[in-house]
Amino acid sequence: MTSADSSTTVRLPLAQLHDLACRVLARQGLSPAHAQAMARTIVAGQRDDCASHGLYRLITCSQTAASGKVDLQAEPVVHPTRGAVVRVDARRAFSPLAFERGLPALVEAARTYGLGALVIQQCFHFSALWPEVEDITAHGLAALALTPSHSWVAPAGGHKPVFGTNPIAFGWPRPGPTPFVFDLATSAIARGDLELHRRAGTPLPPGCGVDAQGRESTDPIAVAQGAMRTFGGHKGSALAAMVELMAGALIGDWISQESLAFDDGAGAAPCHGELILAFDPIQLSGGDLAQAQQRAEVLLSSITDQGARLPSQRRHAARERSLREGAAVPRTLYEEILALAH
Amino acid sequence: MTSADSSTTVRLPLAQLHDLACRVLARQGLSPAHAQAMARTIVAGQRDDCASHGLYRLITCSQTAASGKVDLQAEPVVHPTRGAVVRVDARRAFSPLAFERGLPALVEAARTYGLGALVIQQCFHFSALWPEVEDITAHGLAALALTPSHSWVAPAGGHKPVFGTNPIAFGWPRPGPTPFVFDLATSAIARGDLELHRRAGTPLPPGCGVDAQGRESTDPIAVAQGAMRTFGGHKGSALAAMVELMAGALIGDWISQESLAFDDGAGAAPCHGELILAFDPIQLSGGDLAQAQQRAEVLLSSITDQGARLPSQRRHAARERSLREGAAVPRTLYEEILALAH
Numbered sequence: 001m002t003s004a005d006s007s008t009t010v011r012l013p014l015a016q017l018h019d020l021a022c023r024v025l026a027r028q029g030l031s032p033a034h035a036q037a038m039a040r041t042i043v044a045g046q047r048d049d050c051a052s053h054g055l056y057r058l059i060t061c062s063q064t065a066a067s068g069k070v071d072l073q074a075e076p077v078v079h080p081t082r083g084a085v086v087r088v089d090a091r092r093a094f095s096p097l098a099f100e101r102g103l104p105a106l107v108e109a110a111r112t113y114g115l116g117a118l119v120i121q122q123c124f125h126f127s128a129l130w131p132e133v134e135d136i137t138a139h140g141l142a143a144l145a146l147t148p149s150h151s152w153v154a155p156a157g158g159h160k161p162v163f164g165t166n167p168i169a170f171g172w173p174r175p176g177p178t179p180f181v182f183d184l185a186t187s188a189i190a191r192g193d194l195e196l197h198r199r200a201g202t203p204l205p206p207g208c209g210v211d212a213q214g215r216e217s218t219d220p221i222a223v224a225q226g227a228m229r230t231f232g233g234h235k236g237s238a239l240a241a242m243v244e245l246m247a248g249a250l251i252g253d254w255i256s257q258e259s260l261a262f263d264d265g266a267g268a269a270p271c272h273g274e275l276i277l278a279f280d281p282i283q284l285s286g287g288d289l290a291q292a293q294q295r296a297e298v299l300l301s302s303i304t305d306q307g308a309r310l311p312s313q314r315r316h317a318a319r320e321r322s323l324r325e326g327a328a329v330p331r332t333l334y335e336e337i338l339a340l341a342h
Numbered sequence: 343m344t345s346a347d348s349s350t351t352v353r354l355p356l357a358q359l360h361d362l363a364c365r366v367l368a369r370q371g372l373s374p375a376h377a378q379a380m381a382r383t384i385v386a387g388q389r390d391d392c393a394s395h396g397l398y399r400l401i402t403c404s405q406t407a408a409s410g411k412v413d414l415q416a417e418p419v420v421h422p423t424r425g426a427v428v429r430v431d432a433r434r435a436f437s438p439l440a441f442e443r444g445l446p447a448l449v450e451a452a453r454t455y456g457l458g459a460l461v462i463q464q465c466f467h468f469s470a471l472w473p474e475v476e477d478i479t480a481h482g483l484a485a486l487a488l489t490p491s492h493s494w495v496a497p498a499g500g501h502k503p504v505f506g507t508n509p510i511a512f513g514w515p516r517p518g519p520t521p522f523v524f525d526l527a528t529s530a531i532a533r534g535d536l537e538l539h540r541r542a543g544t545p546l547p548p549g550c551g552v553d554a555q556g557r558e559s560t561d562p563i564a565v566a567q568g569a570m571r572t573f574g575g576h577k578g579s580a581l582a583a584m585v586e587l588m589a590g591a592l593i594g595d596w597i598s599q600e601s602l603a604f605d606d607g608a609g610a611a612p613c614h615g616e617l618i619l620a621f622d623p624i625q626l627s628g629g630d631l632a633q634a635q636q637r638a639e640v641l642l643s644s645i646t647d648q649g650a651r652l653p654s655q656r657r658h659a660a661r662e663r664s665l666r667e668g669a670a671v672p673r674t675l676y677e678e679i680l681a682l683a684h
Binding site: 082084085087112113114115116117119121142144154155156157158159160162168170172180182184231232233234235236238239241242244245246248250251252255257258275277279281283284285286288291292293295296298299300302303306307308309311 | 484644
C-alpha cells in the first residue's frame with residue numbers, strides 16, 4: 001500500500017482517524033475509556049501500514065461486540081502490586097484499556113526489582129502485541145509479551161488442534177524513535193491470512209496445515225476444519241506449548257482450548273489472559289546502560305549492514321511517512337468505516 | 343542407543359560415572375568444586391542418552407582446558423541480590439558451578455517477588471541448558487534460559503554470520519518426576535551436528551547454511567566457512583536476535599561476535615553470559631497452584647493423546663532406564679575416558 005495511488009487510497013491525519021475510530025466504537029457500545037484505548041491501538045496499526053490490525057479491525061470488532069461475549073463497558077481492576085507482579089482483571093472487556101491501566105505499575109515494578117510481570121486476565125485480545133511492547137520500550141525497558149488465542153493449531157507430530165496461533169512479541173529500547181520489535185505468530189500462517197485465502201479462494205502456501213483427516217492440505221477451508229501447523233516444525237511447536245503454559249496455566253487463565261470452548265461458535269475474538277514481562281537494562285546490565293545500548297547497536301548494524309532487514313523495519317518506515325503525510329487508507333475501507341460512524 | 347547390544351555398550355551406575363568424570367576433570371586441572379559441578383552435568387547428559395552432552399564432553403572439555411582461555415579453578419562470585427536480580431560472576435571458569443552457586447538466591451527471588459533473574463557473567467558454557475532448567479523446575483518454578491554462543495549463524499535475508507546457535511530452554515514443573523522441558527537451538531542445525539557431518543563427510547540437510555559466497559550449500563566444510571541458517575526463517579532469526587539482546591546486551595555481557603573474537607581461533611567453548619528467569623506459579627497464578635497444574639496437564643495430554651511427543655519425552659524415558667539399570671556408554675568411549683583418568 002506504500003505506493004498506492006490516490007484514486008484508491010486516501011491519506012488522513014492520525015488525529016482525524018482517531019476521532020473516527022472513537023465514534024465508530026462508541027456507536028458499537030464501548031465506553032469512552034475503552035473506545036479511546038482501542039482507537040489508539042487501531043490507529044497505530046493503520047499508521048504502520050499494518051492493514052490487518054488497522055481500521056479494518058473496526059469491522060471485526062463489531063462482530064465480537066455483536067457476539068454478546070465481550071463486556072463493552074467493564075472497567076479493568078488493577079490489583080495492588082505483589083512483589084514484581086502486577087495483576088489486572090480485564091473482566092471480559094477488550095484488552096487495550098486493561099494494558100494501559102496496568103502499564104505504570106509494570107514500569108515501576110521493573111525499575112524497582114530489575115524485572116516485572118504484568119498479568120492481564122480475561123481480556124478479549126484482538127490487537128497485535130507490538131503496540132504493547134512498544135509502549136514498554138518507550139520507557140527504556142525491554143519487553144516480552146505472550147498470549148494464547150483459539151485452539152486452531154496442531155502440535156508437531158499430531159494433527160488435532162491444541163494450540164492457538166500463540167504470538168511472541170519482543171522489544172528492545174534502541175536510542176532514537178524506533179525500538180527493535182518483533183511480533184510473531186508461532187503458527188505457520190496468521191489466522192487472519194488464512195481467512196484472507198479463504199475469502200479469496202486462493203490456496204495456502206505448502207506446510208501451513210492439515211485437513212480433518214490429518215492429511216497435508218493447502219485448501220484454506222479444509223485447514224480451517226482440520227488444523228493449522230506451527231512454524232519451524234517441532235521447535236515452533238515447543239514454543240507454542242510454552243506460550244500456553246506461560247500465558248495460560250502459569251497466570252491462572254485460560255489455555256486456547258478453553259477460549260475456543262467459551263466462544264462456542266460465536267466467532268468472537270479470543271478471550272484469555274496475557275503475560276507481559278518488562279526488563280530494566282540499567283539494573284540487569286549491572287549499571288552500564290550506554291555499553292548495553294552500544295552492544296545492541298553493533299548487533300543490529302551487523303544485520304542491516306549486510307542488507308538484511310530488521311523485523312519491524314517496513315512498519316517503522318511506513319510510520320515515518322504516516323506521521324508526515326497522514327496514514328494511507330484504502331478508499332473503500334474508509335467509506336465503509338465512515339458509514340459505521342453515522 | 344537404547345537398544346544397543348552389550349558387546350558395544352556397557353551400562354554403568356551413575357555414581358561410578360560421576361567418580362570417573364571427577365577423576366578426569368581433576369587431571370585436566372579443575373578444582374574439586376568445578377569438577378563436581380561439571381561431572382553432575384555430564385553424567386546427567388549420559389543418563390538421558392544425550393550423547394553429545396554426555397561423557398563425550400570430557401574430551402571436548404580437555405580441548406577447552408588446553409586452550410588456556412578458561413580458568414579451571416576460579417571461584418564464582420555471587421553478588422548480593424538486588425531487587426529480583428541475582429548476579430554471579432563466573433570469572434571465565436566453566437558455567438555449572440556458577441549456576442549451582444546462584445540457584446538458591448534465584449529460587450528465593452522468584453518466591454519473594456513472583457519472578458527472578460539469574461545473570462551469569464563470563465562463563466564458559468559448554469553444557470546444554472536443560473539441566474539448569476530442570477534444576478529450577480525441581481523447586482516448583484517455571485524457567486526460561488537463554489545464552490548466546492559463537493557467531494556462526496546468518497540472519498534471515500543475509501549470509502554473513504552474526505548470531506550464535508543461541509539456545510532457548512524452557513521448563514514447566516509438572517507433578518511427578520519429569521517436568522515439561524525443551525532446549526532448542528535457534529540455528530537450523532546444532533553446531534555439534536554440523537561437526538559430526540564434517541567428520542563423517544556426509545552432507546547437511548538442505549536449508550542449514552550457505553557457503554562463504556552466500557550460496558545455499560549442504561557441504562559442512564563450506565557452511566563452516568560461510569554461515570549456518572536459523573531455524574524457521576525470519577521468525578527463528580528474530581528469536582536468535584532476541585537471545586543476543588537479552589543474554590548479551592541486556593545483561594552487560596558479550597554477544598556471540600565478541601565471544602568468537604575472544605576465542606581467536608583457539609577452538610574453545612564459547613565464553614559469554616547467561617540469563618535464566620524463574621517464575622513462581624503460585625504467585626503468578628493468583629494462588630491456585632492446583633488449577634494451574636491441572637490446566638497444564640490438560641494441555642500436555644491433548645498433545646500426547648493424539649500420539650505426538652513432548653519435547654523431552656525420549657530423554658526422560660532413557661533416564662528412567664538409566665536410573666534402574668545404569669547409563670549406557672559406548673564401550674570405545676568408555677575406554678577412551680578410562681585412559682584419560684589415569
